[in-house]
Amino acid sequence: MNAKMLNRVLSVVTPALLLLAWEVASRTQIIDFRFFSAPSAIFKEFVVMLESGELLKHTLISLQRIFIGFTIGTVSGVVIGLAVGLIPAVSAALKPIIDATFPIPKVGLLPLVIIIFGLGEASKYAIIAIGVVYLVIINTVSGVRHIERIYLDVGRNYHASRLMMFTDVALPGALPMIIAGMKISMGVSLILIVSAESLAAKSGIGYLIWTTWQVFEVEKMYVGLFMAAVLGACLTALLDWLERVMIPWKRV
Amino acid sequence: MVEPKLRLRDLNRRFMLRDRAVDALAGISLDVAPGEFLSIVGPSGCGKTTMLRIVAGLETATSGTVEIMREPGSTRPLNAMVFQQESVFPWKNVRDNAAFGLKARGFGKRERYEMVQPILDKVGLRGFEDALPHQLSGGMKQRVAIARAFANDPEIMLMDEPFAALDEQTKLILQAELLRIWEESRKTVMYVTHSIDEAITLSDRVLVMSARPGRVKEIIDIKSAFPRPRDIAAVKSSPKYGEFFGRIWSLLRDEVMAASLVSA
Amino acid sequence: MVRRLTRLVGVLTAILAAIAVTPSRAADKVAPTTVRIGVIGILAEAGLYVAAERGYFTEEGLNVEFLKDMVGADAFPGLATGQIDGVGGSFGPELANAVLRGVRIKLVAGLNSYIPGWDAGALTIRKELIDNGRVKDWKDLKGLKIGITAPLPNMTDFFASRYLAQGGLTFSDVEFVTVPFPNMISALKTGGIDAAHTSEPMTTLAVDNKIAVKWRPVSTYAPPGLTVAILQFGPSLLDKAPDVGERFVTAYLRGARYYDEALARPDGKAEIAPILMKYTPLKDRSIYDRISFSYAPPDGEISVTGLEAMSTYYATHNGPNAGDVSKLVDDRFQKAALKRLGLYKKSGG
Structure with missing residues (x-):
C-alpha cells in the first residue's frame, strides 16, 4: 500500500473511529447522553427529518441565502478590489475606510443590518455579502499588487486599454488570491448565516439549530450542526473544484 | 544616407538611489537604419536594458530624444518588446497570448485569430494553439512571446536577451529560427544580449557599451563581412568570426573590469 | 438580538462546560451557601428580588446570585452539573423534553400565578x-x-x-x-x-x-390560577443539599408575602418599584404607577391543573408528552418552608 492510499484510508477511518468512540462513550455513560446524545440516535433523527422534508427545506434555504449573498459579496469585492489595486485615487479614497471597518466583527453588525434591511431575506444576503466583500477586496488588492511586474509591462508595452488591463491582466493575475479569499470567506459566510438565521428567520440551518435547542430537542440540534458541517464541506469542495478549473496554471 | 528608422539623440537617464544620483545612460546618440538588426552588448549594469525600456516607452529618459519613424499612413504600433523573463500570460492559451497586441489594438476575435495563425505556424507552434503556457517548455514559451511581438507587426522590434534563460541547444535552434523569420520580415531590431557570439551571428551591427554610465563605446559593422541570408554554422566557422569576437571582447574586457571594480 | 446571539454561542460553551465538570466531580462539591439562580429579569420574578433586597436570603445564611438569561435550555447543562442550582421560568416544551431525557429538574414553588385582579x-x-x-x-x-x-x-x-x-x-x-x-x-x-x-x-x-x-x-382565558412562572431546582439542591433548598424557598416565600402585602398598601408601590427597577430592565419609575403587578402566590402554590392543561396542549400539538405532570412537582421544600412560616393568612395590615 503506497502513501497516497494510506492517506485515503486514514481520511475515512479516522472520522469513523471518532464516531465509534462517541457512540461507545455515550452508551457507557462516559459522556452525558442527555446533552451529547449518540451518533446512532442522531442518525435516526436525521433519517426522520430527511424523510419529512424538513431537513432539505432548511438546507436549501440556507444554501440559497449563502449563494446569493456570496455572489453579491464576491462580485462587488472583486470590482472594488481591482479599482483600489489599480487606481491610486480610488485607493486613496477607499483604503482607509476599508482598513478601519474591516476589523469590526461582522456578527456584531447583525442588529444594524436587520434594522436597515428588515427581517426578510435581504438582511440575510446583506450580512453574508458584508462578510465576504472585505476578504475578497483585501485579497484582490493584494493579488493585484503582487502581480509580477512583467505582466503589467507587457500590457503597457502593447498599449492595452485600462479596461483590458482590468480584464486581461489584473483580474486573471489576481485570480489565485481572489479564490483564496473566496475560500476563507466561505467559512465566514456559514458562520454568519447560522447566526443570522438564529436571530431573525423562520427557516434555515441556523434557525433549526437555534429553535431545536430552545425546546431542548437535542438530536435535532445535532442534525442541524451536522448539516452545517456537511454544507461547509460541500461548499469548500465546490470552491476547490472552481480553483482547479479557473486557475489550472497554479497547481497546488 | 536613408532616413533612419530609429534616432536616439543625447539620451540620458539618471536614477536617484537614496540621496545619490546614479547615471545609467550618458549621452547616447544612435541611428538605426530601416530593416537593420542591431545588437547591443555591454557589461552588466551598463544600462542596455534601460535603453531598450526607454525606447519601448516603459521608462522615460531624463533628457534626450527618441524618435521612431513611421512610414507615411502607417497605423502600425511603434514597437513590440520580447522580454528576458517569462512574459506570456499563464492564464491565456498560446493563441490568445500571441494575439494579445492585436486585441489591444481592437481587432475582433475572428480577425485576430486569422492574423496570428501564420505567425504561430512560422514559429513552430502549430498544434499548440489551445495549450496553456504551463503545459509548454521554456523554449516554447519564448516562441509564444516572439510570435506575440511579430503578430503585432511593429515598426521596430525590441528584444531583451530573449534566449538568456534557455539551455544551449534550445538557444541555437531558436536563434536560427529567429534569423529565418527576421529575414522574411526584415523588421528593424534592437537586440540586447550579453553573448558576443549571439551578437555576431545575428546582427548587422554590434553596439558595444561602456560600463556605467552607459555610453556608445564603439559600433562594429558585421554585415559587410557576413551578408544575408546567413548560415549560422558558416558564420561561426569563418575566421572573421574569431576576429570579430576578439575585437569585441577586447573592447568589453576593460569595461567589464571597470564595472566589477565599481561594484566591488 | 445581540443577547440572543450570545446565547446561541452559549449553547456550545454550555455543552462544553458540561464536559469540564462531570456529574461525579460535581458530587464532591461542598453544599452551596452560594446559590446560583438563573432568571430572565422580569416583573414576574418580583418575589425573588424582594426577598433578596429585604435580606431574607442572607438571614438564611445564603448568598444568592442571579444569573440573567440563564433559563430554559441554556440552563440545563449548568443545572445538571451543579453550576446552577435553580432557575425561574415557565413550563415550556423544553422543560418537558429535558425531563423526558432524564435531566433532573423539579418544580418547587410558584413564582407568579394568573388570578383575577392581578392581570399581568x-x-x-x-x-x-x-x-x-x-x-x-x-x-x-x-x-x-x-x-x-x-x-x-x-x-x-x-x-x-x-x-x-x-x-x-x-x-x-x-x-x-x-x-x-x-x-x-x-x-x-x-x-x-x-x-x-x-x-x-x-x-x-x-x-x-x-x-x-x-x-x-x-x-x-387562561386556566384559573395558572402558575406561569415557577421556581425550579436542579440536582444540587434536590439531592445534595436539600436543606439549602428549604432555606431558599423559605426566604423566597417571605419575599413573596412581603411583596403581595406591600402592594396592598397605598404607599406600597413606592417601596416595590425601586427594587424592580434594580433587577429588571424597566427603569422608568412612572410606568410602575400604571402597570398590573404580577401575583406571587404566598404559599408558593403550583397549579397542577394548569400544568396539565399546558402539557396536554403540547402533547396534542406535535410537542413532547410529559405524562403525569404532578411528578414534575417536588413540594418538599415548599412544605418545609410552610412548616416554619405557617400557612399564609391574609393579614389585615
Whole structure:
C-alpha cells in the first residue's frame, strides 16, 4: 500500500473511529447522553427529518441565502478590489475606510443590518455579502499588487486599454488570491448565516439549530450542526473544484 | 544616407538611489537604419536594458530624444518588446497570448485569430494553439512571446536577451529560427544580449557599451563581412568570426573590469 | 438580538462546560451557601428580588446570585452539573423534553400565578382594530394576525388556543406570526401583527403609545390560577443539599408575602418599584404607577391543573408528552418552608 492510499484510508477511518468512540462513550455513560446524545440516535433523527422534508427545506434555504449573498459579496469585492489595486485615487479614497471597518466583527453588525434591511431575506444576503466583500477586496488588492511586474509591462508595452488591463491582466493575475479569499470567506459566510438565521428567520440551518435547542430537542440540534458541517464541506469542495478549473496554471 | 528608422539623440537617464544620483545612460546618440538588426552588448549594469525600456516607452529618459519613424499612413504600433523573463500570460492559451497586441489594438476575435495563425505556424507552434503556457517548455514559451511581438507587426522590434534563460541547444535552434523569420520580415531590431557570439551571428551591427554610465563605446559593422541570408554554422566557422569576437571582447574586457571594480 | 446571539454561542460553551465538570466531580462539591439562580429579569420574578433586597436570603445564611438569561435550555447543562442550582421560568416544551431525557429538574414553588385582579398578562389588540369596530367580541379574532414568540407548540400559542376557543375559533381561523417579545410593540405598530398575548410592562407600554388596547385580561382565558412562572431546582439542591433548598424557598416565600402585602398598601408601590427597577430592565419609575403587578402566590402554590392543561396542549400539538405532570412537582421544600412560616393568612395590615 503506497502513501497516497494510506492517506485515503486514514481520511475515512479516522472520522469513523471518532464516531465509534462517541457512540461507545455515550452508551457507557462516559459522556452525558442527555446533552451529547449518540451518533446512532442522531442518525435516526436525521433519517426522520430527511424523510419529512424538513431537513432539505432548511438546507436549501440556507444554501440559497449563502449563494446569493456570496455572489453579491464576491462580485462587488472583486470590482472594488481591482479599482483600489489599480487606481491610486480610488485607493486613496477607499483604503482607509476599508482598513478601519474591516476589523469590526461582522456578527456584531447583525442588529444594524436587520434594522436597515428588515427581517426578510435581504438582511440575510446583506450580512453574508458584508462578510465576504472585505476578504475578497483585501485579497484582490493584494493579488493585484503582487502581480509580477512583467505582466503589467507587457500590457503597457502593447498599449492595452485600462479596461483590458482590468480584464486581461489584473483580474486573471489576481485570480489565485481572489479564490483564496473566496475560500476563507466561505467559512465566514456559514458562520454568519447560522447566526443570522438564529436571530431573525423562520427557516434555515441556523434557525433549526437555534429553535431545536430552545425546546431542548437535542438530536435535532445535532442534525442541524451536522448539516452545517456537511454544507461547509460541500461548499469548500465546490470552491476547490472552481480553483482547479479557473486557475489550472497554479497547481497546488 | 536613408532616413533612419530609429534616432536616439543625447539620451540620458539618471536614477536617484537614496540621496545619490546614479547615471545609467550618458549621452547616447544612435541611428538605426530601416530593416537593420542591431545588437547591443555591454557589461552588466551598463544600462542596455534601460535603453531598450526607454525606447519601448516603459521608462522615460531624463533628457534626450527618441524618435521612431513611421512610414507615411502607417497605423502600425511603434514597437513590440520580447522580454528576458517569462512574459506570456499563464492564464491565456498560446493563441490568445500571441494575439494579445492585436486585441489591444481592437481587432475582433475572428480577425485576430486569422492574423496570428501564420505567425504561430512560422514559429513552430502549430498544434499548440489551445495549450496553456504551463503545459509548454521554456523554449516554447519564448516562441509564444516572439510570435506575440511579430503578430503585432511593429515598426521596430525590441528584444531583451530573449534566449538568456534557455539551455544551449534550445538557444541555437531558436536563434536560427529567429534569423529565418527576421529575414522574411526584415523588421528593424534592437537586440540586447550579453553573448558576443549571439551578437555576431545575428546582427548587422554590434553596439558595444561602456560600463556605467552607459555610453556608445564603439559600433562594429558585421554585415559587410557576413551578408544575408546567413548560415549560422558558416558564420561561426569563418575566421572573421574569431576576429570579430576578439575585437569585441577586447573592447568589453576593460569595461567589464571597470564595472566589477565599481561594484566591488 | 445581540443577547440572543450570545446565547446561541452559549449553547456550545454550555455543552462544553458540561464536559469540564462531570456529574461525579460535581458530587464532591461542598453544599452551596452560594446559590446560583438563573432568571430572565422580569416583573414576574418580583418575589425573588424582594426577598433578596429585604435580606431574607442572607438571614438564611445564603448568598444568592442571579444569573440573567440563564433559563430554559441554556440552563440545563449548568443545572445538571451543579453550576446552577435553580432557575425561574415557565413550563415550556423544553422543560418537558429535558425531563423526558432524564435531566433532573423539579418544580418547587410558584413564582407568579394568573388570578383575577392581578392581570399581568393580557390579550392586546392593535388599537385601530378596536377603534374601527373590527374587533368587538371573541369571535371577531377570526382572520387576525396573531403574534407568538416561538414556533409551535409553546406558551404563547397555548394562550392563543385558549382565547381563540372563547370565540369558537381554531388555529386555522388565524395567521400566526413569530415575533420575539422585544419586537412585539413595533410589530403591533406596523400592523405586522394584530393581536398577541403580552405581559407587563409591554401591555402598558403599548397602551401608553396608543398602539394597542389591553383588550381582555389573561384571567378571562387562561386556566384559573395558572402558575406561569415557577421556581425550579436542579440536582444540587434536590439531592445534595436539600436543606439549602428549604432555606431558599423559605426566604423566597417571605419575599413573596412581603411583596403581595406591600402592594396592598397605598404607599406600597413606592417601596416595590425601586427594587424592580434594580433587577429588571424597566427603569422608568412612572410606568410602575400604571402597570398590573404580577401575583406571587404566598404559599408558593403550583397549579397542577394548569400544568396539565399546558402539557396536554403540547402533547396534542406535535410537542413532547410529559405524562403525569404532578411528578414534575417536588413540594418538599415548599412544605418545609410552610412548616416554619405557617400557612399564609391574609393579614389585615
